[in-house]
Amino acid sequence: MNQTLQFRKKGILPIQKLRVLHHFGVIRSDKDYPIQEDQFQPNSVDLRLGKVAYRVRCGFLPENETVTDKIQKLCQHEFSLENGAVLEPNCTYIIPLLENLHLPVSNMAELVTGEKSSRETIGFSSSSMLSAKSNPKSTTGRLDIFTRLVTDYSHRFEEISPGYNGPLFLEVVPKSFPVRVRTGQRLNQLRVRHGNGKLNDDEILRTHSIDTLLFSNDKKPIADDKIVVDGGLFMSVDLTGTKDRVVGYKAKKNRDLIDLEKVGHYKVSDFWDPIYAGQDDYMILEPEAFYIFASKERCRIPRHLAGEMVPYDTGSGELRTHYAGFFDSGFGGDVTDAGARAVLEVRSHDVPFLVEDGQTFFRMIYEANTDIPEFVYGSKLASNYQGQELKLSKHFK
Numbered sequence: 001m002n003q004t005l006q007f008r009k010k011g012i013l014p015i016q017k018l019r020v021l022h023h024f025g026v027i028r029s030d031k032d033y034p035i036q037e038d039q040f041q042p043n044s045v046d047l048r049l050g051k052v053a054y055r056v057r058c059g060f061l062p063e064n065e066t067v068t069d070k071i072q073k074l075c076q077h078e079f080s081l082e083n084g085a086v087l088e089p090n091c092t093y094i095i096p097l098l099e100n101l102h103l104p105v106s107n108m109a110e111l112v113t114g115e116k117s118s119r120e121t122i123g124f125s126s127s128s129m130l131s132a133k134s135n136p137k138s139t140t141g142r143l144d145i146f147t148r149l150v151t152d153y154s155h156r157f158e159e160i161s162p163g164y165n166g167p168l169f170l171e172v173v174p175k176s177f178p179v180r181v182r183t184g185q186r187l188n189q190l191r192v193r194h195g196n197g198k199l200n201d202d203e204i205l206r207t208h209s210i211d212t213l214l215f216s217n218d219k220k221p222i223a224d225d226k227i228v229v230d231g232g233l234f235m236s237v238d239l240t241g242t243k244d245r246v247v248g249y250k251a252k253k254n255r256d257l258i259d260l261e262k263v264g265h266y267k268v269s270d271f272w273d274p275i276y277a278g279q280d281d282y283m284i285l286e287p288e289a290f291y292i293f294a295s296k297e298r299c300r301i302p303r304h305l306a307g308e309m310v311p312y313d314t315g316s317g318e319l320r321t322h323y324a325g326f327f328d329s330g331f332g333g334d335v336t337d338a339g340a341r342a343v344l345e346v347r348s349h350d351v352p353f354l355v356e357d358g359q360t361f362f363r364m365i366y367e368a369n370t371d372i373p374e375f376v377y378g379s380k381l382a383s384n385y386q387g388q389e390l391k392l393s394k395h396f397k
Helices: 015-023 067-074 138-142 201-210
Strands: 004-007 027-029 045-048 052-056 075-080 085-087 092-102 108-113 120-126 130-136 145-150 165-174 179-181 186-194 233-236 246-251 272-276 282-285 290-299 305-311 340-348 353-356 360-368
Touching: 015 027, 015 186, 045 092, 052 067, 067 075, 067 165, 130 138, 130 145, 138 145, 138 340, 145 186, 165 186, 201 360, 233 290, 282 340, 290 360, 340 360
Parallel strands: 004 120
Antiparallel strands: 027 092, 045 186, 052 075, 052 092, 085 179, 092 165, 108 120, 130 186, 145 165, 233 360, 246 272, 246 290, 282 353, 290 340, 305 360
């Protein structure tokens, strides 16, 4: 053993460290489906749907047993995904993922890879235990596909505790449209954390003053005294403009299915009703309808940080303001690019709900990276939403 994988700084592991973890078996995959290089993003790894899906009676958390045990109790039927299959709206599916996770069980360990004749080892050392968290990919949220990661013996969705050793499962519930999925497709992504590198409010303000995080509608940096922080950087919804400007979309009901393999294929008007800016600076959301809006502000994620969109708690529970949440280092470009809008996936529950232009919709949480990623969003990889305004998923023309 002549190498050491050492973590001292708290934060999100960048792509180069994720590759090392994969090489030494911390992140593994089904032997028939090796992990692909393009699964690695600046701060995360894309996770892929496995070979089968289980239609179950309801979602669950398997606090005292394995996910497989729970599936056996709740499964209505099982079907293959290898040649593609349709998931129906408002039905709950549990899909084993091709990847599995084997986090180190202590701060000091030896990681091993290869057969006995060609075995390779590396020393692992960290000041805090590694944990992980999953989130839907942007495209998943924009198609109104509700997903959340489930692991054995867990009492929380999406969160993976230090030392976890086992399979990963995805709960999938299409909400607006039937979707055709296939083994290997990517609906969610995984970040690995070393300790807690989250910036506090003072650190967010200090960063903004020297490396602008938030810009106004007209691409000017927002003054320090206009920034609102409270457990993250607050951002709002944009509903204004000239009368012919589209400020949002509302999903149509009872539409044809969307095949996730068909990029740039579907007409927007077949699946969405556009929402135009009007004389009023507010609108009333219909209960259980699904809407796409954009943030009023433009944000960026510097290369030494990663971002996560989290809901603004209204205390009422009527409004769900997003599904997807990870923002890679480099989103929004450099300061000279003046950031990009965040796209908001919105549903009002139970009752009609009034939303107004500039209303607070979410917080952006910033976390440090343990190292600068070797490339960032919008540089070496196909970044569908870099520099975005209001934008639907990549499946629409």
